[in-house]
Amino acid sequence: MDRGKMIGQRLKKFRLAKDMTLKKVESAAGVSATHISEIERGMTSPTIGALSRICEAIGVEPASLIKEKYLSRMSIVGKNERKAMQFKDWGATYCSLTKDISNPKFSFLEVILEPGIKRPEGKSTHEGEEFAFVTKGVMEIIIGDEQYILKEGDSIHFRADKPHAMRNIGGVTCRAVWVTSPPYTL
Numbered sequence: 001m002d003r004g005k006m007i008g009q010r011l012k013k014f015r016l017a018k019d020m021t022l023k024k025v026e027s028a029a030g031v032s033a034t035h036i037s038e039i040e041r042g043m044t045s046p047t048i049g050a051l052s053r054i055c056e057a058i059g060v061e062p063a064s065l066i067k068e069k070y071l072s073r074m075s076i077v078g079k080n081e082r083k084a085m086q087f088k089d090w091g092a093t094y095c096s097l098t099k100d101i102s103n104p105k106f107s108f109l110e111v112i113l114e115p116g117i118k119r120p121e122g123k124s125t126h127e128g129e130e131f132a133f134v135t136k137g138v139m140e141i142i143i144g145d146e147q148y149i150l151k152e153g154d155s156i157h158f159r160a161d162k163p164h165a166m167r168n169i170g171g172v173t174c175r176a177v178w179v180t181s182p183p184y185t186l
Contacts, residue, residue, distance in 0.1 A: 004042045005042035007051075008041055009042075011054065015036075097110055097177070116168075126161070129159055131179040134152055134153065
């Protein structure tokens with residue numbers, strides 16, 4: 001399918017999902033209903049300005065018309081739908097708490113650390129920030145040469161450009177909500 005038809009079909013899908021007639025979009029966007037219909041049928045290519053005004057009138061991001069996979073502005077993830085990545089060598093599991101949202105600025109993860117296994121000695125370093133909130137157990141966070149002990153209910157927020165690592169120092173599975181910027185992809 002050519003890109004013009006794909007854009008038109010997606011535009012029509014979003015317009016109908018918002019229960020908007022061509023006339024309602026015409027009124028809100030200042031683009032004729034006839035022109036919008038031609039765009040939706042792939043019979044004409046809109047200018048960037050017209051497409052932008054139409055998208056604004058419908059309430060969708062223009063990028064959602066051209067992305068191969070449309071990503072939402074909202075994400076709901078059930079407990080059993082979480083994407084997980086396991087690091088068996090140090091007993092960690094990262095579970096994504098969100099999915100498929102367009103242009104994320106953060107990643108939201110649940111980090112699960114099994115007791116008695118330490119993270120390999122290497123420390124992570126990257127641009128951005130990290131935040132952790134311990135929901136169960138006891139976690140040690142090492143940032144540079146400093147060590148911080150976080151118990152259930154404790155949190156930490158730090159710049160991630162310093163070498164950092166974590167480990168479970170308690171006798172039970174440790175769980176924490178972890179937020180990273182830029183996003184960490186599972």
